[in-house]
Amino acid sequence: MKLNNADLLPEKNPIDGAWVVADSGQRLTVKNAATGAAIAGVPLLGQAETQRAIAAAEVAQRAWKRRSAAERAQVLHRWVRLIEENREDLASLMTAEGGKPLAEARGEVGYAASFITWFAEEAKRIDGALLQPVNPTQRYIVSKQPVGVCAAITPWNFPAAMITRKAAPALAAGCAIIVKPAEQTPLTALALAKLGEEAGLPPGVLQVLTGDAQAIGGELCRNPTVRKLSFTGSTETGRLLMAQCAPTIKKLSLELGGNAPVIVFDDADLQLAVSGIMASKFRNSGQTCVCANRIYVQRGIYPALADALVNAVQALKVGNGMEEKVTQGPLIDQRAVEKVEQHIRDALEKGATLLTGGQRHPLGGNFFTPTVIGNVNQAMRFAREETFGPVAPLIPFDTDEEVVGYANDTEFGLAAYLFTRDARRQWLIPEALEYGMVGVNTGLISNEVAPFGGIKQSGLGREGSRFGIDDYLELKYICIAL
Ligand SMILES: NC(=O)C1=CN([C@@H]2O[C@H](COP(=O)(O)OP(=O)(O)OC[C@H]3O[C@@H](n4cnc5c(N)ncnc54)[C@H](O)[C@@H]3O)[C@@H](O)[C@H]2O)C=CC1
Numbered sequence: 001m002k003l004n005n006a007d008l009l010p011e012k013n014p015i016d017g018a019w020v021v022a023d024s025g026q027r028l029t030v031k032n033a034a035t036g037a038a039i040a041g042v043p044l045l046g047q048a049e050t051q052r053a054i055a056a057a058e059v060a061q062r063a064w065k066r067r068s069a070a071e072r073a074q075v076l077h078r079w080v081r082l083i084e085e086n087r088e089d090l091a092s093l094m095t096a097e098g099g100k101p102l103a104e105a106r107g108e109v110g111y112a113a114s115f116i117t118w119f120a121e122e123a124k125r126i127d128g129a130l131l132q133p134v135n136p137t138q139r140y141i142v143s144k145q146p147v148g149v150c151a152a153i154t155p156w157n158f159p160a161a162m163i164t165r166k167a168a169p170a171l172a173a174g175c176a177i178i179v180k181p182a183e184q185t186p187l188t189a190l191a192l193a194k195l196g197e198e199a200g201l202p203p204g205v206l207q208v209l210t211g212d213a214q215a216i217g218g219e220l221c222r223n224p225t226v227r228k229l230s231f232t233g234s235t236e237t238g239r240l241l242m243a244q245c246a247p248t249i250k251k252l253s254l255e256l257g258g259n260a261p262v263i264v265f266d267d268a269d270l271q272l273a274v275s276g277i278m279a280s281k282f283r284n285s286g287q288t289c290v291c292a293n294r295i296y297v298q299r300g301i302y303p304a305l306a307d308a309l310v311n312a313v314q315a316l317k318v319g320n321g322m323e324e325k326v327t328q329g330p331l332i333d334q335r336a337v338e339k340v341e342q343h344i345r346d347a348l349e350k351g352a353t354l355l356t357g358g359q360r361h362p363l364g365g366n367f368f369t370p371t372v373i374g375n376v377n378q379a380m381r382f383a384r385e386e387t388f389g390p391v392a393p394l395i396p397f398d399t400d401e402e403v404v405g406y407a408n409d410t411e412f413g414l415a416a417y418l419f420t421r422d423a424r425r426q427w428l429i430p431e432a433l434e435y436g437m438v439g440v441n442t443g444l445i446s447n448e449v450a451p452f453g454g455i456k457q458s459g460l461g462r463e464g465s466r467f468g469i470d471d472y473l474e475l476k477y478i479c480i481a482l
């Protein structure tokens, strides 16, 4: 694969200040998500290399935390400048290995950089407190100190932003962090690490391990030197990692699966609702944890919304994300395609109506035709499971109480959306929805300044915002008797 900056395809891992291959010499092939062609090879690392990385992180973190916040911020801002200078190469890597259209990949580079900029400045606001003592001969001080060595296990759907949303607060707080990216998208992670090294991150402060997920992840969870794990991915894997971290009582941040309801009321602005549904549902070909998964439409607006949505979906262009006009890339793998087919088949067998799409795309491979399904109901898998694909299931409803009950009838609680011009609904419905994040008259809610995260089985903790750095800090209370 040809890049403007050849350094961004190291095909080695940064461990303890050196760029190394696997002890075994074995490599994992990284494939182009659209064509299946081999684009690079990365080391197949395992437990031994992970143990070395953890030991190196422990040493590096002691020096890194002693840097002033201003010094750490300076390095992070330099990292941002290098990321922005190399935006095109990073976007090309993301599109090649993950499949998302180039325009979305370029956008993700900026989104990823925004977390580094945000937390570089948050580093300077890590303040403590001087408390009013119960005993006048004593002084009570509360200071915030970095957790120590952190680990991040990240998904393929946002191969840059899900790394910086964890690495930026960790590094800003004075921690060291070891990242295990998804096996499908390691190249973006290695390129970010290369730019971080160039920006001045000291050896061992940011390390990226590719290879055997179970062996690497198992060591990151088991090793007591690792004091915190941040994970984004499926709820199933999150549950497993949480159990593996239990014996060493690690701090955990989990950003897991979702099952986002969209509620369109009769009084909604129709075009705004359609554009909001399109933005939420078809971003990254429906492969985000905050994608619209169920679309509840009040009966009065249902026919007009269904027609307008079908027209918008039929205008999407499916293809290789490297082609400028493409708006829908491939799904990540065949398993993802099969899950979409199973959900569609289940709905149609139970009486739903196919309005457009519904089958694999003529391009073959992992491409799927953007789809709208009508007359879906709560008994279908769309209502219970995260589809993670380009399918918009429409569920008609009548009353506010009915639809809030439907929307909350899930073990997930990440994101929810509603479209209404009624001021009372704009207050009362979000308050009634059991979700960590609610979008009102918009389908796009993610940014660096707002707390991102869910409740119930969508996870623990919040990422981004002024709340996000707390997960990488420990409070220390010092009591001085004078
Ligand atoms: N919340 C989100 O943004 C995401 C949700 N998902 C959901 O998960 C489903 C499955 O997708 P996957 O890619 O399989 O997600 P996954 O949760 O299995 O993979 C995410 C990360 O976890 C790692 N991982 C998996 N098993 C592990 C283990 N035993 N030990 C250590 N690390 C492990 C993977 O290597 C990857 O880095 C998707 O269909 C979607 O429903 C997937 C990706 C992102």
Ligand SMILES: O=C(O)[C@H](O)CS(=O)(=O)O
Residues within 6 Å of the ligand: 157, 158, 161, 162, 232, 255, 287, 288, 289, 290, 446, 452
């Ligand atoms: O995990 C995801 O799908 C992302 O967190 C979604 S977002 O942050 O890019 O909205």
